Amino acid sequence: MVKKNDQLVVTIEDIGSEGEGIGKYEGYTLFIKNTVVGDKVLVKVMKAGKSYGYAKLLEVIEASPYRVILRCDKAEKCGGCQIMHIDYAKQLEYKENKVRNCLARIGGFENIPMEPILGMEKPYYYRNKSQFPVGKNKEGKVIIGFYAERTHSIIDTDHCYIGAEINMPIIRFMRSFIEKYNIEPYNETKHMGLLRHILIRVGYTTGEVMVCLVINGRDFPHKKELVEGLRKIPGITSICLNINTAKTNVILGEEVIKVWGETYITDYIGSIKYRISPLSFFQVNPLQTHRLYQIALDYAGLTGDEVVWDLYCGIGTISLFLAKKARKVYGVEIIPQAIDDARTNANINGIENVEFFVGAAEEVFPRKHNEENIKADVIVVDPPRKGCDQKLLDTIISIAPKKVVYVSCDPATLARDLKYLNANGYELKKVRAVDQFAHSSHVETVALMIKV
Incomplete structure (x- = not known):
């Protein structure tokens, strides 16, 4: 025993x-x-x-x-790279099998029509967003890095092999700045101290860089020196503060204050331009996101005459992609700020055949369909990890679009939801996994269901 x-x-x-x-x-x-x-x-x-x-x-x-030999000496402690010690080709095989096994075991599917997983050409330095907690160790020394897995203990580091390379000079500067001006790091236990996190966002196509300091207060000392120092780093276009005075482990507060430049950066996914604020949800791997959305677009098989609904649309990333080939796209998202961003992004790109609604997809979608007789030829869903709401799946089944394109970040809930659609008149036609997060256990998947 x-x-x-x-x-x-x-x-x-x-x-x-x-x-x-x-x-x-x-x-x-x-x-x-x-x-x-x-x-x-x-x-x-x-x-x-x-x-x-x-x-x-x-x-x-x-x-x-x-x-393989680990590039990063923090990888075994940090929560970000669970499988960096595995050869990358084997990582891809593992992720493809993970999706296939979930579809077979949870979904009950046989002869699964899987296309080869789409891996990354360069599986390092790919993340366009990093959040560095700031604290002090037992000796009172400033530490900046990442949380150890399943804890709030900070692993001190200047270097991350999956974050943008520009992060390194920014963190080195911030470390010396904090020490020079005696900026007090936030203490979670005591709810005291000023600087909680350093958020860095990078436009991979534009080269624009945002540094946003999350603070437990309303102001930050030595802003002039802060701006002078950060502006010496190439690409900095946005320096701002995020106000978070709550006793919480949620990283960002609601309010953003400009220190220098803009309170946003811009970047592209394919030919579509997006405005990204500290609070915006934006995929962290824009190159693979472009490929992911291209698969979704290909699966949708749009001819230019379809009405498409993008449910759980976020800031409209997929909606705007689909609008290039659809007659009309409707996007639904429960977070009001995300819909504000979606409308801004549509305007920036001059895309007029999209309309966005705030609310729960399972409520807005059937209401618009029933009251305004808005049809749905194709439905695209990109839900959170918990998958689609049961009521939403029932609505999809009752409205009966020709195609459902399901973009998923969790193979288990994907398999569960596809099983339900399959039992109610839909056939699984294509599945493809996409590696958005090299060296982690996470995998994105696109699946096409056809009404039979």
């Missing part, structure tokens, strides 16, 4: 949904982080249930051929 604190030798046979290795000891299943299929490892059991447990890697006895 396996028990806590046992030290065991196991061989890793599979990878779990969060990127952890799975091995067996005399039929007992163990989940072990930072391991790879093919590794022979010495582990210590940390938690033991009846049929499975969790263990900590102590030593790699024989390394898998798929194990």
